[in-house]
Amino acid sequence: MHSSLKKHFFIFLLPTLIAFTVFFIVPFVLGVYLSFTEFTTVSNAQFVGFQNYIDAFTGDSTFLNALWFTVKFAVVSIITVNLFAFLLALALSKGLKGTNLFRAVFFMPNLIGGIVLGYIWQVIINGILLPYGVDLTFNANYGFWGLVVLTNWQMIGYMMIIYIAGINNISPQLIEAAKIDGATPFQILRKITLPLTMPSFTICTFLTLTNSFKLFDQNLALTAGAPGRETSMLALDIYNTFYGRIGYEGVGQAKGVVFFLLVAVLALLQVYLTRSKEVEA
Amino acid sequence: MEKLSFKNILTIIFLALLSLVFIAPVIIVVINSFKGQFFIADSPFTFPNSGTFSGFENYINGIEKTDFFGAFFYSLVITIGAVGLIVLCTSMTAWYLARVKGKLSSLIYYLFVFSMIVPFQMVMFTLSKIANTLRFDNPLGLILIYLGFGAGLSVFIFTGFARAIPLEIEEAATVDGCGPVRMFFYIIFPILRPTAVTVAILNAMWIWNDYLLPYLIIGSDYKTIPIAVQYLQGGYGSRDMGALMAMLVLSIIPIIIFYLLCQKYIIKGVVAGAVKG
Numbered sequence: 001m002h003s004s005l006k007k008h009f010f011i012f013l014l015p016t017l018i019a020f021t022v023f024f025i026v027p028f029v030l031g032v033y034l035s036f037t038e039f040t041t042v043s044n045a046q047f048v049g050f051q052n053y054i055d056a057f058t059g060d061s062t063f064l065n066a067l068w069f070t071v072k073f074a075v076v077s078i079i080t081v082n083l084f085a086f087l088l089a090l091a092l093s094k095g096l097k098g099t100n101l102f103r104a105v106f107f108m109p110n111l112i113g114g115i116v117l118g119y120i121w122q123v124i125i126n127g128i129l130l131p132y133g134v135d136l137t138f139n140a141n142y143g144f145w146g147l148v149v150l151t152n153w154q155m156i157g158y159m160m161i162i163y164i165a166g167i168n169n170i171s172p173q174l175i176e177a178a179k180i181d182g183a184t185p186f187q188i189l190r191k192i193t194l195p196l197t198m199p200s201f202t203i204c205t206f207l208t209l210t211n212s213f214k215l216f217d218q219n220l221a222l223t224a225g226a227p228g229r230e231t232s233m234l235a236l237d238i239y240n241t242f243y244g245r246i247g248y249e250g251v252g253q254a255k256g257v258v259f260f261l262l263v264a265v266l267a268l269l270q271v272y273l274t275r276s277k278e279v280e281a
Numbered sequence: 282m283e284k285l286s287f288k289n290i291l292t293i294i295f296l297a298l299l300s301l302v303f304i305a306p307v308i309i310v311v312i313n314s315f316k317g318q319f320f321i322a323d324s325p326f327t328f329p330n331s332g333t334f335s336g337f338e339n340y341i342n343g344i345e346k347t348d349f350f351g352a353f354f355y356s357l358v359i360t361i362g363a364v365g366l367i368v369l370c371t372s373m374t375a376w377y378l379a380r381v382k383g384k385l386s387s388l389i390y391y392l393f394v395f396s397m398i399v400p401f402q403m404v405m406f407t408l409s410k411i412a413n414t415l416r417f418d419n420p421l422g423l424i425l426i427y428l429g430f431g432a433g434l435s436v437f438i439f440t441g442f443a444r445a446i447p448l449e450i451e452e453a454a455t456v457d458g459c460g461p462v463r464m465f466f467y468i469i470f471p472i473l474r475p476t477a478v479t480v481a482i483l484n485a486m487w488i489w490n491d492y493l494l495p496y497l498i499i500g501s502d503y504k505t506i507p508i509a510v511q512y513l514q515g516g517y518g519s520r521d522m523g524a525l526m527a528m529l530v531l532s533i534i535p536i537i538i539f540y541l542l543c544q545k546y547i548i549k550g551v552v553a554g555a556v557k558g
Contacts, residue, residue: 005380005461012377012461016370016432017389022415023429024396027407034407042410088299091292098293104544105300111536111547113490115507116529119514120306123313123526127325153306158551165552203555214400217492221511238402239493253406260403267398 035253040246052254062229063255066237073144073233074212077151081208082201085156089163090193103164107157114154118221121150136223143223143231150218155211159204166200167193195277202274209270213263234259307533314339314530318523335523340531343524347509349531356505359420360489363427367435367484368477370428375439376469380451390440396433401493404430409497423498427488435480438554442476443469475553482543482550489536506532 005012030042035052037045056063088106092099109117125146126135136142170193178188216235219225225232225240232240238259241252312328313321320333329335343349378390412418412426446469454464470477492507500508510532513525540547 004455005377008461009377009381012373012465013389016374016428016436019370019425019429020393020396020432021429022411023408023426024399024404024432025392027404027411028396028399030407030411031404042407088296091296094289094292096289096293096296098296102296102300103548104540105303107548108537108540109303109306111486111490111540112533113492113507115490115492115510116532119510119525119529120310123321123325123522124306124309126322127309130323130325153303157303161548161551162555165555207555210398214402216402217490217507220492221514235400235402239405242406249406256400256403256405260399263400264398 031253032257034250035257036250038250040249048250052250053258055251056254056258059251062232062237062240063234065229066232066234069140069144069231070213070215070233073147073151073215074209076148077155077212078205078208080148080152081155081159082204084152085159085204086163086197088156088160089167090189092160093164093167103157103161106160109153110155110158112154114215114217115221117150117154118218121146121153122222125149137226140227140230143226146222147215147218147231147233150222151212151215154218155208159208162204162207163197163200166197170196198274198278202271202278205274206267206270210263210267213266234262310526310529310533314523314526316523316526318342318521321522321526339523339527342521343513343527343531346521346524347513347528348504349506349509349528352504352506352509353535355420355503356489359423359427359495359505360485362420362424363431363488364481364484366424366428367431368481371432371435371480372439372443372470372473372477373465374432375436376443376465376473378436379440379443379446390436393433393436396430397437401430405493405497408494412498418498418502420499420503423495426494426498427484430494431484431487435484438480438483439473439476442473446472475549478546479550479553482547483554486547 034042034045036047036049038048038052039045092103112120122136125142129135129138129142134142136146174192174196175188178192183191214235215233216239219231219233219236220239223231225236229237229240234255238252238255241248241255309325313325315335315337316329316333316339317335318339320329324333327333378386408426408430412422416422417426450468450472451464454468459467490507491505492511495503495505496508496511504512510525510528513528514520
């Protein structure tokens with residue numbers, strides 16, 4: 001059987017593999033190569049060694065600024081999104097009245113695209129700032145907290161769904177037994193619920209981490225980096241390096257490689273660290 | 282159902298208030314979409330009155346400026362086409378990779394897994410150059426690009442479930458003279474159907490809302506909904522706020538309808554996708 005399946009690779013494997021090779025493998029390899037060259041179109045690439053990488057970090061401060069902004073944003077978002085999502089999940093896994101409706105409402109913003117989300121919050125935040133005579137692009141802090149609020153609004157529902165699934169997986173007998181032994185609700189939370197939902201924490205912190213680092217649409221729509229480039233995150237900074245001015249394509253590609261390495265290392269590190277805290281029931 | 286203790290009633294009231302906070306941004310945009318464009322930035326939190334109410338003017342304006350129905354059509358064709366192709370092709374690939382063992386097979390599998398953590402900006406420039414050179418800069422080409430760029434996660438999810446299919450079923454079918462293609466469509470795919478729903482929903486949520494990839498590849502000739510909304514932005518400050526509000530509402534409506542119809546599947550899909558992811 002499996003040898004006959006193997007003979008049918010051109011039906012089963014080939015279509016996906018060709019598309020994957022042409023639109024992922026080749027662009028990836030070509031991207032790594034081009035990061036060591038100077039080019040405007042792909043065909044006129046000149047090898048320049050690590051010059052693009054040096055330029056990315058020293059040329060102007062936009063990349064380092066974007067890196068710092070992204071790190072701050074990711075830290076704040078990971079903490080707030082997961083904290084609120086977990087608290088909501090606790091409240092919504094008690095079988096209270098209206099649970100399904102609440103869950104549906106909290107999840108809803110997640111389905112709205114980043115561009116649309118960005119403009120919704122731009123109007124609201126500008127409206128809130130109106131009495132003070134300033135707007136979202138007046139100060140980078142407004143853009144920062146605007147993005148945090150927007151991201152919370154968008155991601156809490158998604159993470160909440162994953163936490164609810166994790167909490168519902170805990171055997172009710174375990175909780176019953178703890179109650180009979182006289183455990184307080186807080187002790188049950190700390191000693192049973194939290195350790196046993198660690199797999200959900202692994203997934204949710206992974207998703208919030210990678211989504212925060214890769215955030216682009218929301219950033220573009222909410223502030224587009226204003227004032228100046230101060231609220232540009234990494235993805236937007238790379239985009240602007242490529243398409244904002246001619247002659248910086250190589251630097252943009254070098255930033256892309258650094259961005260990729262950063263996301264990959266952080267993602268692996270995070271999974272490794274939280275996995276080690278997972279326990280069996 | 283737990284009994285309605287005082288504490289539980291407080292929790293329910295709190296959750297109800299929080300729900301209002303969650304819906305408020307959408308309601309505010311809906312309300313503003315009925316105000317004249319110059320009244321929105323000045324007083325976004327008031328209801329329209331006889332002086333500021335503009336009826337459906339913003340909607341007519343916005344639909345004309347962005348060709349909204351054209352954008353809706355392109356978004357729909359691209360999303361349905363790409364999701365259909367991804368589900369079909371990656372489920373076949375996943376079954377192949379789950380059953381045909383070997384160094385090459387596992388190398389290919391790990392390449393798919395690897396692709397999941399690569400951010401789009403890493404391949405953004407080279408991918409759009411390749412797409413332009415190969416004349417893939419049209420909706421059909423974009424659908425094939427989505428298959429290539431989106432294959433990683435889908436192959437990964439499908440492979441996990443395909444490995445769990447009992448081999449006995451496949452052996453019995455082989456004894457009965459069933460070839461791999463027929464076996465896939467009559468036996469394997471029906472077993473994988475719940476996974477296919479998960480994969481379809483995760484990809485649909487991504488592709489429907491995706492902005493940068495379609496913008497770079499087909500943005501100058503074809504506008505999807507996110508591109509149309511961003512197009513309205515124009516220069517900061519000089520844009521038509523009314524048309525923007527109306528377009529935001531129009532782009533949320535299909536999502537809400539889709540959500541109301543498939544809520545159960547979406548929530549299940551998110552959980553299943555997350556556990557595998």
